[in-house]
Amino acid sequence: MVYNFLMISDDAPPDLTDDATELPGVSTWRGVYLAVGVIFVVWVVLLAALPWLFS
Amino acid sequence: MNALDYLVLLGSLLGIAAYGVWMTRGRRDLKSYLKGSANTSWFTIGVSVMATQASAVTFLSTPGQGYESGLGFVQNYFGAPFALLVISIFFLPIYRKLDVYTAYEFLGRRFDAKTRSLGAGLFLLQRGFGAGITIYAPAIVLSTVMGWRIDFTIIGTGLVAIVYTVSGGSDAVNLTQRYQLGVIFAGMFAAGCILVYRLPAEVSFRDAMTVATHFHRLDAVDFSLDPHRRYTFWSGLLGGGFLALSYFGADQSQVGRYLSGDSLRGSRLGLMFNAVFKIPMQFFILLLGVLLFVFYQFETPPVFFNQTAWRQQAGAGSGDRLRALEADFTAAHSDESRGLTAWLHARRTGDAPAAEAARSAALAAHARADQARTETAGVIRAADPRLGSDSDYIFIHFILRYLPHGIIGLLVAAFFAAAISAKAGELTALGATTTVDLYRHLVRPGLPDAHFVAASRSFTVLWGLVAIGFALFAQLAENLIQAVNILGSIFYGVVLGVFLTAFFLRRVGGTAVFWAALAAQGGVFILYHALSISYLWYNVIGCALCMALSVLLQAMLPRK
Numbered sequence: 001m002v003y004n005f006l007m008i009s010d011d012a013p014p015d016l017t018d019d020a021t022e023l024p025g026v027s028t029w030r031g032v033y034l035a036v037g038v039i040f041v042v043w044v045v046l047l048a049a050l051p052w053l054f055s
Numbered sequence: 056m057n058a059l060d061y062l063v064l065l066g067s068l069l070g071i072a073a074y075g076v077w078m079t080r081g082r083r084d085l086k087s088y089l090k091g092s093a094n095t096s097w098f099t100i101g102v103s104v105m106a107t108q109a110s111a112v113t114f115l116s117t118p119g120q121g122y123e124s125g126l127g128f129v130q131n132y133f134g135a136p137f138a139l140l141v142i143s144i145f146f147l148p149i150y151r152k153l154d155v156y157t158a159y160e161f162l163g164r165r166f167d168a169k170t171r172s173l174g175a176g177l178f179l180l181q182r183g184f185g186a187g188i189t190i191y192a193p194a195i196v197l198s199t200v201m202g203w204r205i206d207f208t209i210i211g212t213g214l215v216a217i218v219y220t221v222s223g224g225s226d227a228v229n230l231t232q233r234y235q236l237g238v239i240f241a242g243m244f245a246a247g248c249i250l251v252y253r254l255p256a257e258v259s260f261r262d263a264m265t266v267a268t269h270f271h272r273l274d275a276v277d278f279s280l281d282p283h284r285r286y287t288f289w290s291g292l293l294g295g296g297f298l299a300l301s302y303f304g305a306d307q308s309q310v311g312r313y314l315s316g317d318s319l320r321g322s323r324l325g326l327m328f329n330a331v332f333k334i335p336m337q338f339f340i341l342l343l344g345v346l347l348f349v350f351y352q353f354e355t356p357p358v359f360f361n362q363t364a365w366r367q368q369a370g371a372g373s374g375d376r377l378r379a380l381e382a383d384f385t386a387a388h389s390d391e392s393r394g395l396t397a398w399l400h401a402r403r404t405g406d407a408p409a410a411e412a413a414r415s416a417a418l419a420a421h422a423r424a425d426q427a428r429t430e431t432a433g434v435i436r437a438a439d440p441r442l443g444s445d446s447d448y449i450f451i452h453f454i455l456r457y458l459p460h461g462i463i464g465l466l467v468a469a470f471f472a473a474a475i476s477a478k479a480g481e482l483t484a485l486g487a488t489t490t491v492d493l494y495r496h497l498v499r500p501g502l503p504d505a506h507f508v509a510a511s512r513s514f515t516v517l518w519g520l521v522a523i524g525f526a527l528f529a530q531l532a533e534n535l536i537q538a539v540n541i542l543g544s545i546f547y548g549v550v551l552g553v554f555l556t557a558f559f560l561r562r563v564g565g566t567a568v569f570w571a572a573l574a575a576q577g578g579v580f581i582l583y584h585a586l587s588i589s590y591l592w593y594n595v596i597g598c599a600l601c602m603a604l605s606v607l608l609q610a611m612l613p614r615k
Contacts, residue, residue: 021320029323033140036330040136043334044288047129047275054264054273 056201056455060464067238067468068475072219075231079223085504088224088511089156089487090314097321099229101328103312105336106232106239107480108302108329111193111473114239114340119446121344122351125272127286129337131591134296135303139330142304143323145558150310151319156491157484158310158554163496165557166565173569174553175492178307181546182485186518187525189481190216193474194526196447197467199363200455209526212471216478217519220486221512228479229315235472242469243343245462246454250346253457255353255396262399263349269414270421272345275338285589294591297598298544301551303329308484347453352421353392358384358431360448368435376434384427391420478522486515544590545583548597549576555598556605563609571604 026032056064120128155161159178163171190212198205219227254263267273277287284290303309303326313322358381359365369377394417401410432445454466490511499506549572556568579597 021324023324029143032323032327033144036136036140036327039331040133040334043338044133044276047126047338050126050264050273050275051268051271054261054268 056463056467057460059460060467063461063464064468064471067465068215068471071231071234071238071472072215072475074234075219075227076222078230079227085156085507085511087226088508089311089483089491090225095226095229095315095321097324098328099233100313100315100321100325101332102236103229103232103315103480104303104309104325104329105332106236106473106476107308107312108477109236109239109336109473110189110477111470112189114243114473115193115196115450115470116444116447117337117340118344118347118450119444119448121272121341122348122449123344123446125267125270125345126275126338126341127277129275129334129341130277130286130288130291131295132299132334132337133288133291134293135299135333136330137292138296138299138303139326141300143326146304146554147313147319147322147326149558150314151322155314157307157488158305159307159488159492162553162557163492166568168496170553170565170569170572171492172497173572174305174550175488177546177550178488179485179493182306182308182481183518183521184525186478186481186485186522187528189474189477190522191526193470196451197470199361200448200451201467202363206527210523212474213478213519213523213526216475216482217516220479220482220519221515224508224511225311225315225483228476228483229312231479232476235476238465238472239469242462242466243340246450246458246466247339247343247346249458249462250343250350250453253354254346254350257396258349258353258399263346265402266349266352266395266399267345269418270348272348282588282592285591290589290591294589294594297551297594298547298591301547301554301594301598305550305554306484306547307488308481311484311487312480344450347449350453352395355385355388355392357452358428359435360445360452361435362448362452364435364439365431368438371438373434373438377431380427380431380434384424384431387420387423387427391417391424394418394420478519482515482519482522485518486511489514489518545579545593545597546576548594549579549601551594552598552601552605556602560602560606563605564612567609567612568601568605571608572601574604575601 021027021029021032023032026035117128150158150161153161153164155164157175159171159174162174190209194205194208194212197203198208219231223230251260251263254260258266264273277284278289279287280289281287282290303313313325315322357365365377368374394413398410398413398417401407401413451470454463458466490507494510494514495502495507499510552575553568553572556563556571575597578600579593582596583593
């Protein structure tokens, strides 16, 4: 039995582009999420490099 | 603290609360009272989410953690950006689409009434019992060092939070949290600047960071796969990620914050604001602690930062032992300080053998000083086992001893602002969940909005009084606080399991997930007593257990 799952039909997953971000330079949500991922990687690299930077 | 400090403290705290009450007066309908006004900006939502999570303990104790063990704690937050992405992509559109007041209302729509009540009940149990901690933890530290009566400190903090939360609802919480966070960051920034300024003239910022490196205080990332290590990259990413997913996605104190306002865009950007700034915020607070550590390598610290406790015990039976340990500590610290100065000088002149000799001498002296500190803490704790961690007193000791008047008032205001803003976020959520998921849903459905606004105000007052009562009672039962903290950390995984089942396992129904959640919670309790792994992992275990049992039970249930 399939329940009334989230009131969304099988062929309509959650929409990532339902709203404009209205941010300068990043107009899509995919772009925002990518930017968050890139910032995270930069932070981890910087944090991991701290002892080396100040050895 | 002098008159100027008290003026800054009372002016900033009462001024912000009064402003919140004034600006949001006359809110009468349930939607604007519980969810805030439609024009709440994404920045306000983002700040509100941040302020609700960052309690006074974050700003009071985290620098002490940086002092004692360096930057490693920041890894705890590595999973948060990804959890916030998942919530923004999958959870938020559904919450918005269904226009729910609480996260548990969603469980009722997706599953059934009993699963909704289970989710709401687990939240109320966990947050309701733990409600006093956000007030008690800072009150015990601040009242000890200031010489204030702890019961007055607890009642004063609690009443300020209750008054504006009850009068202005969600909007007042959003509005005041913005200014409270402003006070907090202004205070922390001022403390950081003065700390760097007060380093010895011959010690540059780079020298300070070099000293910190050689004492392993800048070891921020540990890629070890050992599950017994509390903070590693993997436990932070996975365990911390699940904890963040549960806290931000299924805990009404956060869901209520980002459902403020009226647009999906505002809620999403508010969450992304936290995804970007959560790690840097924790990093800078920990870095403040690391700089404090370096500062106290050149400036003699007390052997025990909770000086009130030290003086009490020094005047009692173990006084001679404590004074002897203090003398050992001072001598070792003096050797260490000289060794570090010689080491930095030798590094600058390029004299490698002298630098290595001085560094070894400094590290050996540091080990002796550490030994004296550890023994002192042992003697004091043996006499009074209720004493908390001495690291909680490191930052406040620095503030009171080395910062100018006015800034002291600002920093103390920052700690209270953090306690009040976190408390206000919790109280709104407890009041909303009790009203919407229990009272309106189960007891008195179908009454007009005005009735539920009044009910919500009453429940908020009630939970506020429970929090104050718990905080007052907590003085007598320190073990209770530990029990509540443990309960919190082992509940979250199962609650998240229920929500992830709702979102991603479409064939599972209410009966299966309800019993699976109860069985999984029992399993987590048993594993907690049987295993000795980092508590972060119980978020993963509880969630996985709940989802797996849900699928299994659903397969076993007769098809309708």
